Amino acid sequence: MKLKSTAALIGSIIGASLLAATPAHAQNVKIGLLSGITGPIAAMAPPMIAASQLAVAHVNEQGGIGKGGKLEVVVGDSACNPQNATDAATKAVNIDRAVGIVGPACSGAVLAAANSVAVPAGALLITASGTSPQITSINDKDLVFRTVPSDDYQGRALARTLKGRDITKVAVAFLNNDYGKGLAEAFKAEFESLGGTIAGYSGHEGSKASYRSDLAELAKGGADTLVIFDYGDGTGLTILRQALENNFFKTFIGADGMKSDAVIRELGADNLGTFFTSSPVGEASSSLESFNKAFTAAGQSPDAIFTTTSYDAAFLMALAIEKAGGDNAKLAESLRAVSSAPGEPIMAGEWAKAKKLIAEGKDIDYKGAAGDHEFDKNGDVPGTYAFFKVSGGTYESLGEMK
């Protein structure tokens, strides 16, 4: 009995390894696509993966990689924790021989995957949603990049915008994780230095059923405006609903995490007349438009969180691979070359054009759906933001934030 089950187990392992050992097509290039598919951000992961896969589809439809090779994707589940993230990343890099990793999703997962897998193994890592300032300081041999700006930039930009709109007294509710807290701290520092008043400031754990008492506490300070740093398809939705239903505040401001279609879908656009969000956008907004169009055509909502950054991360990865021309040691250098000025601008989806220019040896500059992606020396992007309101069942830009 004991022997039999052990033997069966070993047999299945060997079987699986043999399956895994099927060689990939020679010219094809693999990348790992890691996201928190199961676990706390399960609701956010599918659109992010779909966006990255759209970029891969664009690459493959328009000529693929190198001479007729395809870009292949291995989807891995980082489950939003370091244990599973390192497992998925190690698997992608070693077993699937992925040259680079797009993801993982949560900052803690990014830190672990970068520190213990990508950097030591020399794989390029581009995260589309790891917003923690800690990622900036990874000793990364220039291998860790992100297409999403550090929370710091967005929190500060949002503070300046509110001040510019003559909102001087706000309450802040933030999700107690790296995303919410990072934004809240940056926002608070900037808003107060501009002379604004924070009349309530409190963090909350996710997934509780009621936040009415939290909101009542926040409302005590007398602010009319509530700034919510949370996710619109998670706790942020609960908070916004309960704040609206109980008339705790008049105006609601969110960051990119709140700019979710779930908010409009579940609460109704009529109720969201005083709801505004910020979100990173590219300067060349035609890039964003073409992404929105393609993503909608693929049956997805472009308003879902981190989809633009996910698209850009995968597209940039592909550009870097193409530019490096098979020399994996040059991936990071190539990434910087294809993303930064000067160069012929490339918009989201323009793979054929980019491929041609790279083949001709010309310099290109990718201007993505989520921003220009001029990486600084730490692999961070400063990000440009627009301020959005809800209009006609979708989000409409009110112009760029400074």
Next chain:
Amino acid sequence: MTFIDFINFHIVPGVVLGSIYAVGAIGITMVFGILRFAHLAHGDLATMGAFIALSTMGLFGASPWVGLPVAMIFAAAIAVGIDKTFYDYLRDRPKILTVMASLGVALMLRSVVQVVWGVDSTTYQRGIVRPDEYFGILLRDRELYTLLAVATIVIGLEAFLRKSKWGKAMRAMSDNPDLARLSGVDNRHVTMLTWAIVGALCAAAGFLLGLNNELNSMMGWHLLLPMFAAAILGGVGRVEGALLGGLIVGIAEELSVLILPGQYKAATAFVILLLILLVRPRGLLNGKVL
């Protein structure tokens, strides 16, 4: 803060939340009392019940309340099926094995929910509902109905346990299984009946949570720890204890923000639990020692 604000924004949500915890905790305390193990799949069964109600509602296009009885029946059947398939053969083994099996069941149920219904947050009724005022107290219809439903469930269950033959058999088995068997109680039937009731209670808890909030695939799992705290707080095996425990945990969570940073809200249930266990190791209502 005025007194009425205190009632409206701390006590009312606490009572509503607490009564939802209570429905879940009653199920947990019944499994604890009669079958003597910690059922970790409880939360995920609640999630599944909530989603079954959602599908039922989608099918008939009617009020979400139509979904409740259907979900309760389905969840009851699922619970009985789970017991037959995964728990029954571990009956005479150490209870820790059944606890582990229930953890495996929790994972399986969650994955079924994620495959069938997806991972997005959703609601039974879209839009927002502003409350009505009753003598200064703000209540929504759905909250009123939630409280009514919980009251009905608790009263019905108590009546069943006290008056009916099978209810008495369940109580007998909870008090002393060997004696119950000797006096002719059929353990198998009691076990099956217990699971049917527990499954139905799970579905009700999930449904009520979804009604007052959103539904998502992790909603039940996050409910698990406060529900356990409520069950133990009230005293293991005591239905009215679980009700009391649920209400205390719910209200305490909503009151905690007055003295603690919001991040620590989730800790309230456990702090109370530890304090109670120190003073009254058998819980508030003198539950049994396992």
Next chain:
Amino acid sequence: MELIGLANYAIFMGILIGIYALLALGLNIQWGLTGLFNAGIAGFFAVGAYASAIITSPHVAGRVGGFELPIVVGWMGAIVFAGLIAWPIGKVCLRFRSDYLAIATIGVAEIIRLVIKSEDWLTGSSRGITGIPRPFGELDYVASQLAYLGLVIAAVAVVYFLLERQLKSPWGRMMRAIRDNEAAAAAMGKQIEARRLQAFIFGAAVMGLAGALFVHFNRSITPEAIDPMIATFLIWIMLILGGSGNNRGAILGAIVIWLLWSVSEMITDRLPTDVALQAKYIRIFVVGLALQLVLRFRPEGILPEEQARQTAR
């Protein structure tokens, strides 16, 4: 797909398995030998992890630490702090029996998790601690992984042999006597409370060491790593599957679970990519089902305790 890739992955898995094996060994002292239902493993893992991180990491404004002490000191610190925190918890909670102890320890672990998540000055809150040194970290990838695997194996081996020696000693026999028949042991004049507290603290210290090994491997720690699912329940599955009461069983359980986790992904990865997402959810189902199958056919664990138990608890 080269063999070297598989080997690299095997090394990585060996490291994680080793860390989890330590956790399972720690739990085995508490549950397998002493019968203490500790459901707060994540708490002691976390204390060890953060203690070592604070002791060895560079200074960051607004947080204690910046001691930059040698890694060995960090590991010692992890063991000591995890043991120290277990002392008051054990003192208060060990009077509860079985399921009550379980829920009390879950509660303590949750409170520890929330403190870690919220207190900037101590743990860097939700951002966590980075810049933690890794022994042999300056070597290139494979060499560094191999060296770390060596360290982890050494740690597991040391703990294993210490435990085995203790088990065969009068202390071990006494622990089993207390577990199997508390009244008889008490009648023979054994100090039950003190012995159980000892076992609780020893187990917690081993869990703390596992935490330390984990942070230095990842060079970072964030609160996501101490979620109850992956830092408590998973270890319980390992111990029960492997065979509680048997140290080799505990280690084997860690191996089997990680293989299961990993192999299930290799199987679901064979599904077409357009169901890639579904496949990840199904994988969780496969893991749950596999657990049921083992419980069905090997309920006493793959390597049962050598000395048969008289009564089922």
